[in-house]
Amino acid sequence: MSASSNVKEEFLDLENGRLRIRRKGGGQPLLYLHGSHGMTVWLPFLDELAQRFEVIAPDHPGFGQSDASSSMDNIADLARVHLELLDRLGGNKTHLVGHCIGGWMAMEVALRSPLVASLTLINSAGIHVDAQKGDFFMCTPANLPKMMFSDVALGRRYFDEERAADDAVQYRNRVMAAKLGWHPRLFDLHLHKWLHRIRIPVQVLWGEENRVLPKEFGAGLSQALRGPLTLIPKAGHFAHVERAAECAKQVQSFIER
Amino acid sequence: MQVFIFHLMPYAYMDLDYEKKWPSAWVVMPNTEFDPVKGHELYNRYLDELELAAELGLDGISVNEHHQNAYGLMPSPVVMAAALSRRIRNTAKIAILGNAFCLREHPLTLAEEHAMIDVITGGRLISGMVRGIGAEYHSMAVNPVLSHERFHEAHDLVVQSWTRPGPFAFHSKHYHFEYVNVWPRPFQKPHPPIWCPSTGSSETIEWAAHPDRKYAYMQTYSPVKSVARFLNQYRDTAEKKYGYEAQSTKIGWAAPIFIADTDEKARELARPHIESLFNKFLNLPFEMMFPPGYVSLETARRMATHKKQLSGGVTVDWLIGEGVAVIGSPDTVRRKLHEAHRLLGFQNFLALLQFGTLPRDLTEQNIRRFCAEVAPSMQQLTDREYMGFAESTRALAA
Numbered sequence: 001m002s003a004s005s006n007v008k009e010e011f012l013d014l015e016n017g018r019l020r021i022r023r024k025g026g027g028q029p030l031l032y033l034h035g036s037h038g039m040t041v042w043l044p045f046l047d048e049l050a051q052r053f054e055v056i057a058p059d060h061p062g063f064g065q066s067d068a069s070s071s072m073d074n075i076a077d078l079a080r081v082h083l084e085l086l087d088r089l090g091g092n093k094t095h096l097v098g099h100c101i102g103g104w105m106a107m108e109v110a111l112r113s114p115l116v117a118s119l120t121l122i123n124s125a126g127i128h129v130d131a132q133k134g135d136f137f138m139c140t141p142a143n144l145p146k147m148m149f150s151d152v153a154l155g156r157r158y159f160d161e162e163r164a165a166d167d168a169v170q171y172r173n174r175v176m177a178a179k180l181g182w183h184p185r186l187f188d189l190h191l192h193k194w195l196h197r198i199r200i201p202v203q204v205l206w207g208e209e210n211r212v213l214p215k216e217f218g219a220g221l222s223q224a225l226r227g228p229l230t231l232i233p234k235a236g237h238f239a240h241v242e243r244a245a246e247c248a249k250q251v252q253s254f255i256e257r
Numbered sequence: 258m259q260v261f262i263f264h265l266m267p268y269a270y271m272d273l274d275y276e277k278k279w280p281s282a283w284v285v286m287p288n289t290e291f292d293p294v295k296g297h298e299l300y301n302r303y304l305d306e307l308e309l310a311a312e313l314g315l316d317g318i319s320v321n322e323h324h325q326n327a328y329g330l331m332p333s334p335v336v337m338a339a340a341l342s343r344r345i346r347n348t349a350k351i352a353i354l355g356n357a358f359c360l361r362e363h364p365l366t367l368a369e370e371h372a373m374i375d376v377i378t379g380g381r382l383i384s385g386m387v388r389g390i391g392a393e394y395h396s397m398a399v400n401p402v403l404s405h406e407r408f409h410e411a412h413d414l415v416v417q418s419w420t421r422p423g424p425f426a427f428h429s430k431h432y433h434f435e436y437v438n439v440w441p442r443p444f445q446k447p448h449p450p451i452w453c454p455s456t457g458s459s460e461t462i463e464w465a466a467h468p469d470r471k472y473a474y475m476q477t478y479s480p481v482k483s484v485a486r487f488l489n490q491y492r493d494t495a496e497k498k499y500g501y502e503a504q505s506t507k508i509g510w511a512a513p514i515f516i517a518d519t520d521e522k523a524r525e526l527a528r529p530h531i532e533s534l535f536n537k538f539l540n541l542p543f544e545m546m547f548p549p550g551y552v553s554l555e556t557a558r559r560m561a562t563h564k565k566q567l568s569g570g571v572t573v574d575w576l577i578g579e580g581v582a583v584i585g586s587p588d589t590v591r592r593k594l595h596e597a598h599r600l601l602g603f604q605n606f607l608a609l610l611q612f613g614t615l616p617r618d619l620t621e622q623n624i625r626r627f628c629a630e631v632a633p634s635m636q637q638l639t640d641r642e643y644m645g646f647a648e649s650t651r652a653l654a655a
Contacts (some may be wrong), residue, residue, distance in 0.1 A: 125629075138395065138544050171554045178549035179402040182394075 006050075007042050017067030021085070025050025026137045028117070028255075029092055033082070035100025036125070036136075036181060038064050038173035040165040045240040048248030052256075053095065058085060059104070062176035071225040075126070075180055075188065077102060078218055079108030079134050086115050093117040095255055099240060100213075101125050101181055107191060107225075109199045119202045120251050121221055123210055125186040127195075131216035133185065134237075137178060150209040150236045158241055186213070197222040202227030203254045205247055207235035229255050258598065258638045262310035262624065263319045263511055263607040266303045266337075268327040272297045273537050280542050283392040283430060284328040295302040296330065302617055304337070306624060308344050310610065313628035316636070317350030319607055321385070321454075322357055325396040328538040335370045344558045350376060350456050351502045354454045354511075354607070355385025358405035358415055364432065365439065368415040372443040380444035385452045386412055386472075403619035404552030405460070407431050413634050452605075454511065457487045458556070466494045468501060473605060475509040481597060483582025484510050485653055488601045492646050505640050509605030510597065513582040513612045516626040518587040526619060527584050534613035535571045535581075544590065589628035594635055595642075600652060602643030606635060 008023045024046065030053035032046055039057065060078050062068035062102050072078060081107065086094060095118045098106030103124025110116045138148050140199075145155025163170055202225040206218030215231060222229035230250055232239040240247040267289060271282060277605030279286045307318040309506035320337040323329035331337055334353045341351060351374065358364040375382040390410045394401040410429040414437070416429060443449055453465040454475040465472040474491045476484045487510045495503035513531060547557045576582040583593050594606065610627055611620040644652065 140542065140544055168554065171549075171557075175402055175550040179400065182400040182402065182548075183398045185398075222413060 011065075012085065012088055014081060014088070016061060016069040016071060016081055017079065019058055019061065019067070019085060020065035021056055023056050023057070025053055027053045028095060029054045029056060029089065030095040030097060030251075030255075031082070031086070031106075032209075033096065033098035033102030033105050034060065034063070035098075035123075036173070036177035036186075037100075037162070039040045040162050040169055043241060043244065045244040045248055048244075048245055049097070050252060052252050055229055056089065056094075058082065060102070060176070061241060062179070063173050067160055068172075068176065073179070074110050075104050078180070079105045079112065082109050086113060091115060095251075097122065097251055098124060099176065100237070101186070104186075104188075104191070107195065107198065110200060110202075111194060116200055118195075118200055118255055119198065119225075119227075120205065120254060121202070121225075122240050122247065123203045123213055123218070124204070124221060125181065125213060126188065127192045127217065127220055127224065128184070128187040128189065129213050129217045129220040133214070134212040135183070135185075136212055137174075147211050149235050149242060150207065151242055152241060155238070158238065171218055175212065189213050192224060195221075196226075198225055201254070203250070204229045205239060206231050207237060207239035207242070208233050210234060210237045210239070212237040231247070258604050258606060258635050259350075259506075260315040260632045260635050261317045261319050261350070261605070261607045262307060262315050263321075263354070263609045264303055264307055264611060265321065265323075265609065266299070266327040266331050267534070267538055267611075267613060268296070268330055269299060269616070271327040271614075273533060273614075275537075276540070281392075281540055281545055282328055283394045283541055284545055286327055288325075290327065293542050294488070294617075298445050299330065303611065304340060304344075306611055306620055307337075307341060309621065310624050310628060311341075311345035311349040313625065315349070315608075315628060316347060316655050317352055317381075317630055319352035319354045319385075321354050322387070323388070324360075326388075326392065328430065333634075334372065335367070338374050338382070339377075341372075342374055347379070348381075350381045350383055352383035352452065352607075354383070354452060355387035357387050357389030358411040359404065360389045360393060360399050361411070363414070364411040364415055365418060365434065365437065368418045369439055369441075371449060372419065372439055372441050373444055375443040376441045377443070380449075382443075382445070382449045383452055384449045385454055386415075387454060388551075390541075391548050391551045392541055394548050394551060395545060400550075401548040403431065404551055409464075416448060416451075419442075419443050435484075444494070452509070455487075456560075457483055457554075462487060462491050463494055463498070465498060466491050466503065466507075468499050471495075471503075471507060471509045473509060475511055475605065475607065476552070477511040477607075479581065484512075484580070484597070485601055485649075488603060489646070489649060489653065493650075498541070505602045505604040505643060508601070508603045509607060510601070510603050511609065512580075512633075513576075513584075513606035513609040514590060514627055515582070515584045515610075515615075515623055516587055516590050516631065517622075518586060520589050521587075523585050523608055524573055524577065527582075527615075530613045530615040530619070531573055531576060531582055532571065532613070535576065538613055587626060590627075591631045592633060594631065595638070598635070598638050599642055599644055600651070602640060602646075604638075604640075607612055608632075 059066040103121035104126030149155030515527040
């Protein structure tokens with residue numbers, strides 16, 4: 001998780017406030033939608049993807065360096081901001097990769113936009129499945145690595161680095177994640193019933209040891225979206241951090257198959 | 258001064274070694290730990306205690322709301338208020354301190370219930386409005402980020418339902434009603450007095466002191482220095498921000514009280530029970546107490562420090578020294594409360610006369626001694642014995 005070079009940062013003024021995006025690489029555009037913990041430090045997973053794609057990673061409204069408009073009440077609101085982002089980026093066909101609530105947002109975008117070329121969901125929130133979830137809102141910072149990672153030492157380094165980069169942003173991200181996902185906890189009952197309308201290629205990647213959203217959620221999404229489910233061994237909720245190269249390869253081979 | 262007895266109705270049979278199994282007596286302690294037979298005994302004992310205090314001449318009784326925990330067995334304080342409404346003498350007040358209207362998807366049901374009690378008692382209800390503590394946003398699955406919005410909207414809805422002729426439509430961000438038309442209307446005009454209990458929140462103080470409301474502010478569970486700071490902040494806010502002089506009837510203090518023959522005896526008798534309240538019943542991990550967005554980051558950090566002082570290893574000596582609890586001989590307790598009144602001028606006092614594991618016999622003695630030897634002199638206190646806001650400010654600055 002070293003600082004990555006050649007990441008370009010810009011700020012776009014959209015209807016609901018200023019959106020910060022970071023970009024790297026070249027090729028077909030690929031929009032990466034981060035999860036509930038935000039992304040202060042650029043990820044090696046995105047470095048890998050940037051070798052083949054033009055990776056575009058926004059901070060969602062209310063997260064990171066993006067503005068928080070009080071009108072951003074739910075995941076669909078944030079997805080609509082990303083629709084505006086897609087238009088502003090030139091209206092090109094774009095691949096979507098979403099982690100956690102970013103995957104939830106990606107589904108909402110895919111339901112509304114003809115510009116989405118493919119969808120990769122990594123440990124994605126958004127639907128309800130009868131399986132025991134982990135409550136990260138109740139989790140102490142000390143226990144977070146254990147809840148989120150298979151490799152706890154790596155998890156500890158990851159969260160330490162995020163906090164060191166910007167502690168106040170961590171709290172901001174947490175509040176926004178709660179606003180969007182506290183109740184019902186990380187799903188929208190009205191999303192599941194329309195997922196059959198997503199007809200682009202979809203794949204689901206899941207950390208085999210995910211304790212926040214166990215793999216039953218991956219199976220549920222895979223079934224609803226009629227896309228393959230790939231379990232990533234020795235990985236938890238942050239599979240793309242723990243198994244960056246493997247996850248990037250899955251994205252690339254799925255898109256280029 | 259109005260003097261009330263305040264009860265939390267703890268599950269006094271809680272296993273005090275629970276921390277080996279669960280991190281808190283809230284949210285996650287399994288309800289299999291609650292024995293309904295013991296609960297039956299406790300509820301009736303606690304109701305007896307409230308009835309006794311009213312019979313012995315206090316101005317009223319007060320109950321409060323907490324959910325899914327061993328700290329307080331009143332998820333619905335309305336049930337307790339109703340149980341007491343025809344049992345206590347017909348001049349004693351019933352203060353629900355408070356109800357978390359905003360925890361409900363449907364605050365009108367509470368508005369109706371409060372109106373019922375007010376009508377049954379001929380206007381002896383005091384309605385406390387609170388947000389509920391952080392743990393309750395976990396237990397009741399209400400979004401903590403929306404807590405303030407919901408609190409303000411629920412307040413507006415309830416007050417309008419008590420005061421505006423119905424039916425009328427009410428629409429806010431979280432609450433939508435085509436027909437607001439509460440039967441019965443409350444007995445008191447324009448509505449039951451509204452009190453705001455808090456452990457010290459500038460936002461609550463500014464909201465309560467606003468000229469449109471002028472609601473009474475009750476400071477709970479705090480070192481006496483903090484009580485002074487927040488009660489004076491209410492007067493200061495009224496004067497400097499809103500340009501009026503706050504009445505002493507608009508502020509109050511709630512504190513645990515224990516009385517025995519001597520200071521030493523009171524301290525020793527109270528020790529295990531008062532320590533169980535703060536160290537065991539009130540033990541809330543940070544994430545449980547402060548879910549995201551329930552308070553601002555700055556407040557969360559400040560409260561974390563405050564909470565560290567109050568939980569996980571406080572002693573009876575610390576509680577007495579800081580004035581969080583008032584424990585001692587009748588003379589000592591009376592003197593300390595009179596001194597606090599002289600400094601702060603509050604016209605409402607809420608005595609927590611049962612706390613933690615304090616058993617029936619000690620509680621009854623405590624109630625009897627407080628009602629006989631301390632409360633009567635406090636009830637005589639008026640603004641004449643108060644040093645005044647200007648002098649109080651100078652005294653505290655010194």
